[in-house]
Amino acid sequence: MNPYPILRSTALAVTAALLATSAFAARALDEATIRIDGQARRYYHLHDIGDYASATPIVLLSGSGCKDFGSRVPFFFERYPAQADVYFLEKIGIQRGADGKACSDAYNEADTLEQRASDTLAFIEQEPRLKAMGARSLAILGFSEGGAVAPIVALRSPKIGWLATGGSGGLPQSQSFLIFAGRGVPPYASPFSREIFLNTFAAIKADPQSLGKSFFGHPYRYWSSHLFYDPLPTYAQLDIPIIAAMGEKDESEAIESGRALRDYFAGHPEKKFTFIEYPNASHTLQAPDKANLQDFVGGLAEWFRSGFKR
Numbered sequence: 001m002n003p004y005p006i007l008r009s010t011a012l013a014v015t016a017a018l019l020a021t022s023a024f025a026a027r028a029l030d031e032a033t034i035r036i037d038g039q040a041r042r043y044y045h046l047h048d049i050g051d052y053a054s055a056t057p058i059v060l061l062s063g064s065g066c067k068d069f070g071s072r073v074p075f076f077f078e079r080y081p082a083q084a085d086v087y088f089l090e091k092i093g094i095q096r097g098a099d100g101k102a103c104s105d106a107y108n109e110a111d112t113l114e115q116r117a118s119d120t121l122a123f124i125e126q127e128p129r130l131k132a133m134g135a136r137s138l139a140i141l142g143f144s145e146g147g148a149v150a151p152i153v154a155l156r157s158p159k160i161g162w163l164a165t166g167g168s169g170g171l172p173q174s175q176s177f178l179i180f181a182g183r184g185v186p187p188y189a190s191p192f193s194r195e196i197f198l199n200t201f202a203a204i205k206a207d208p209q210s211l212g213k214s215f216f217g218h219p220y221r222y223w224s225s226h227l228f229y230d231p232l233p234t235y236a237q238l239d240i241p242i243i244a245a246m247g248e249k250d251e252s253e254a255i256e257s258g259r260a261l262r263d264y265f266a267g268h269p270e271k272k273f274t275f276i277e278y279p280n281a282s283h284t285l286q287a288p289d290k291a292n293l294q295d296f297v298g299g300l301a302e303w304f305r306s307g308f309k310r
Contacts (some may be wrong), residue, residue, distance in 0.1 A: 010033030055083035061146025067100025079298035112225035169257025241272040247281030
């Protein structure tokens, strides 16, 4: 593996003005490529223009699907009040500008939980600035599917010192689907049902590598890696500060999943864990009267500084 990135652009014409309360004037989103397992991969670096050496580097993990995510990275950090130093590795097989309506064969082949975890670990060990960082010097932030990947990376990489997730909890995804079905939440209860889910789960287990059979927009190969993974044992092994946020009305991950994390860590007060449940908010932390996502990300800067409690 080549440890040196191939620069495509030193500074894309994507800059974001910071809030008036920020001490920094502008940010840039740089694009580069790096080779992981012999394959060129696109990644993005969001940073303050000028010196950002004192910033806490953040590795960002997006949710599911094959939509081009890289250009959207600045949006998440519009209210981040400190120096930004954010790294995002695009998934395999996603073309620049992709709308996510049709995923490539390369994407579907690589779209598994373990692949995302191993790719992220390789990225941390090869990207020059991240490679140079010491133990517990990086933060990892994962949303939705990325929130399931992030704890695995945090457990396997000694460089991760903080873990933050949004829209992700402590139960297997298969259990969340059954909770939704039991609560009567569409489409999990209509047109689907608990019986349909149980039959589909069995079919996925019987043909776990199938790319030709699909469910809820993903091949069985994807589901076999995600549906039955239990994240709680991974969380239980972590000894770093953790913050998890979910919306009370999350429509993709049952709020019971986040509460399972809350309840587990309530029994382990020696762990540095914070849970935020946004009232009436959705999977994206959006409430009818408030967009919480950017506030959550912005609050991470103080969380890094304040002894890990907000």
